Amino acid sequence: MAQIFHRSANTLSRVTIFGAVFIAGFVLWVIGGIVRSPYFTNQGIQREQIVPFSHQHHVAGLGIDCRYCHQSVEVSSFAGIPPTSTCMNCHAQIWTNASMLEPVRASFKSGKPLVWSRVHRLPDFVHFKHDIHINKGIGCASCHGRVDRMNLMYQASPLTMSWCINCHRAPEKQIRPRSEVFNMGYVAKNQEADGPRLVKEYGVKSLTSCSTCHY
Amino acid sequence: MATKDTTPVHELRPTTQELRIPERFIPTPTIEPGHNFATITDHISTIVLRRKTPFGWFFGLLISLGLVGLLTFTISFLIGKGVGIFGINHPVGWGMDIINFVWWIGIGHAGTLISAILLLLRQQWRTSINRFAEAMTLFAVASAGLYPALHTGRPWYDWWMFPYPNTMGLWPQFRSPLMWDVFAVSTYATVSALFWYVGLIPDLATLRDRATKLWVKRIYGAFALGWRGSAKHWYRYEYAYLLLAGLSTPLVLSVHTIVSFDFAVAQLPGWHATFFPPYFVAGAVFAGFAMVLTLAIPARKFFKLEDFITTKHLENMGKVMLATGLIVAYAYAMEWFYGLYSGNVFEIYMLKNRALGPYKHMYAALWICNGLAPQLMWFKKCRTSPFWLFITAMFVNVGMWLERFVIIPASLHRDFLVSSWGMYHGTKWDWSMFIGSIGLFFALLFLFVRFLPMISIFEMRTLVPEAHVHAHAEGEEH
Numbered sequence: 001m002a003q004i005f006h007r008s009a010n011t012l013s014r015v016t017i018f019g020a021v022f023i024a025g026f027v028l029w030v031i032g033g034i035v036r037s038p039y040f041t042n043q044g045i046q047r048e049q050i051v052p053f054s055h056q057h058h059v060a061g062l063g064i065d066c067r068y069c070h071q072s073v074e075v076s077s078f079a080g081i082p083p084t085s086t087c088m089n090c091h092a093q094i095w096t097n098a099s100m101l102e103p104v105r106a107s108f109k110s111g112k113p114l115v116w117s118r119v120h121r122l123p124d125f126v127h128f129k130h131d132i133h134i135n136k137g138i139g140c141a142s143c144h145g146r147v148d149r150m151n152l153m154y155q156a157s158p159l160t161m162s163w164c165i166n167c168h169r170a171p172e173k174q175i176r177p178r179s180e181v182f183n184m185g186y187v188a189k190n191q192e193a194d195g196p197r198l199v200k201e202y203g204v205k206s207l208t209s210c211s212t213c214h215y
Numbered sequence: 216m217a218t219k220d221t222t223p224v225h226e227l228r229p230t231t232q233e234l235r236i237p238e239r240f241i242p243t244p245t246i247e248p249g250h251n252f253a254t255i256t257d258h259i260s261t262i263v264l265r266r267k268t269p270f271g272w273f274f275g276l277l278i279s280l281g282l283v284g285l286l287t288f289t290i291s292f293l294i295g296k297g298v299g300i301f302g303i304n305h306p307v308g309w310g311m312d313i314i315n316f317v318w319w320i321g322i323g324h325a326g327t328l329i330s331a332i333l334l335l336l337r338q339q340w341r342t343s344i345n346r347f348a349e350a351m352t353l354f355a356v357a358s359a360g361l362y363p364a365l366h367t368g369r370p371w372y373d374w375w376m377f378p379y380p381n382t383m384g385l386w387p388q389f390r391s392p393l394m395w396d397v398f399a400v401s402t403y404a405t406v407s408a409l410f411w412y413v414g415l416i417p418d419l420a421t422l423r424d425r426a427t428k429l430w431v432k433r434i435y436g437a438f439a440l441g442w443r444g445s446a447k448h449w450y451r452y453e454y455a456y457l458l459l460a461g462l463s464t465p466l467v468l469s470v471h472t473i474v475s476f477d478f479a480v481a482q483l484p485g486w487h488a489t490f491f492p493p494y495f496v497a498g499a500v501f502a503g504f505a506m507v508l509t510l511a512i513p514a515r516k517f518f519k520l521e522d523f524i525t526t527k528h529l530e531n532m533g534k535v536m537l538a539t540g541l542i543v544a545y546a547y548a549m550e551w552f553y554g555l556y557s558g559n560v561f562e563i564y565m566l567k568n569r570a571l572g573p574y575k576h577m578y579a580a581l582w583i584c585n586g587l588a589p590q591l592m593w594f595k596k597c598r599t600s601p602f603w604l605f606i607t608a609m610f611v612n613v614g615m616w617l618e619r620f621v622i623i624p625a626s627l628h629r630d631f632l633v634s635s636w637g638m639y640h641g642t643k644w645d646w647s648m649f650i651g652s653i654g655l656f657f658a659l660l661f662l663f664v665r666f667l668p669m670i671s672i673f674e675m676r677t678l679v680p681e682a683h684v685h686a687h688a689e690g691e692e693h
Contacts, residue, residue: 004423004429004432004433004436005433005436005437009441010441013437013440013441032380035382036382041382158382160382160383160384161382161383161384161385162381162382162383162384162385163384164384165383165384165385166384
């Protein structure tokens with residue numbers, strides 16, 4: 001009987017059959033990588049802003065407290081984006097002619113707020129509250145990173161659910177004394193001992209039920 | 216190899232009528248006499264390779280594809296609108312989606328039972344129906360799989376049902392029977408497909424060798440994976456087939472056991488009962504054999520396969536249907552015993568509601584279809600008559616659907632709180648989805664009978680006397 005396939009078909013079929021397993025594995029691995037990459041999470045991506053506001057300059061350089069601008073962080077779910085008048089408290093006196101600050105002055109004159117482009121964006125099906133985290137001893141830097149070293153603001157953490165829930169499962173690894181919450185450079189001296197103690201002291205619970213964060 | 220176009224073999228074979236032996240003394244064979252290796256191969260492979268595609272096939276496929284169109288339309292509408300198009304609402308959250316899922320997955324059970332358990336028990340009569348039943352299993356599982364995938368409402372997130380390292384830091388709820396269902400059904404689909412395909416390989420090689428056009432040879436050849444029929448090939452094949460049979464045997468029991476856990480683990484009167492697993496498994500085999508009969512009776516007539524699917528096959532299937540039907544009826548009776556013996560007011564109300572509530576007609580029809588109709592199988596006349604078998608099988612097909620209806624909405628619609636009682640009716644979309652899935656099942660089946668040998672050629676060859684010559688020669692010193 002005449003051959004209907006070339007001899008290479010043997011090799012080809014073996015490669016296809018065994019290759020399929022590896023190809024499928026590789027594709028899944030790539031997809032897994034993509035969904036964890038900044039392309040998906042926006043982690044580490046600096047956003048262009050209407051005014052190139054530098055946290056590094058204002059926080060590290062001038063020593064302004066977080067709460068000077070983000071006033072409601074301790075009492076509200078929303079930390080608060082400062083009104084233009086907060087900027088003008090200083091900038092009515094200094095850098096009054098800087099062209100970089102022209103939009104700020106324009107906003108102040110017209111009363112139309114500055115439109116910042118949002119950096120930390122959670123999906124609509126998640127409710128996050130700043131106040132409870134701040135009051136239970138989770139530092140700003142735990143989530144937002146070293147804001148005092150950021151020229152332009154970027155998202156330091158991936159903000160994936162697994163990132164949230166890792167801390168919710170083990171809050172003792174991230175908790176710090178309330179007095180250190182706004183300290184950008186806080187380094188725990190003995191987290192293994194302090195963590196569980198603070199968790200107990202502040203009455204922190206490991207809340208991982210769906211409705212803790214989802215509606 | 217002989218490749219001539221012959222007249223259908225069953226017209227050539229010698230008839231037994233001339234012998235004038237009273238018919239009751241002639242044992243019903245698993246293959247009609249007068250066949251040899253060549254006639255079997257010819258007869259089965261000509262359906263695929265030589266014979267002109269009959270008009271009826273095109274007609275049937277066209278209707279089925281039309282229904283697949285309806286299914287596609289329904290699914291598109293479902294994805295666009297959400298599950299609100301179905302009749303489900305409080306208090307009945309599981310409606311025809313789950314009824315149809317359980318119905319289809321139950322039908323699938325005959326395939327594995329015939330191919331695996333009957334193989335291990337060395338039941339010769341499985342040989343001519345196993346391929347067909349396995350194909351039916353696969354297509355039934357395909358139809359069944361649609362429902363759990365689509366009833367979630369957001370089928371594009373269905374991969375969340377599988378455990379994989381995800382960015383949510385979550386695993387599925389391993390303690391939920393719904394989760395076990397995902398594994399049970401996907402394992403079942405995989406093993407059934409593998410079993411079916413491995414069993415097809417020698418036949419695909421036969422088709423490759425008998426095809427005349429090169430491209431046809433190439434297609435069958437590619438799927439035959441280089442099968443040459445050497446002793447080594449056969450040795451490995453037999454081993455693989457036996458291993459797969461061993462693997463699928465527990466699946467026959469496990470899949471529907473786990474499907475029954477979907478209900479039995481919930482604490483709802485009418486669901487929460489320990490007899491559910493065996494009851495469901497028996498029901499599945501019952502439904503499966505009914506469906507095999509529903510399909511095999513017209514198919515053997517249409518493709519003139521009476522020589523291979525003999526009265527013996529039909530009769531045996533009738534017997535299995537009777538046995539499993541009795542188990543199912545026993546379970547229906549036990550439901551009453553459990554309910555009454557519990558003394559629980561909700562359990563007792565559930566029974567009353569079943570028999571006299573708004574779905575009482577369904578419940579009565581269920582008893583007629585699944586309790587009464589199979590009793591016909593006590594009579595040899597009915598067991599050996601394709602007509603009566605077909606009628607009984609149709610009753611069972613309907614009855615098994617009713618059974619799931621009685622279990623699901625009829626238990627859900629009146630639970631513990633009177634204030635939350637309600638009614639369930641399938642909407643037109645529920646029905647179009649169901650009819651569409653039947654269309655999908657038949658469309659796949661039509662394609663299968665046209666392009667693949669619907670009876671295992673090489674296994675049929677083992678049934679003819681030629682296959683036993685060697686053994687006889689050794690024993691009888693020829």
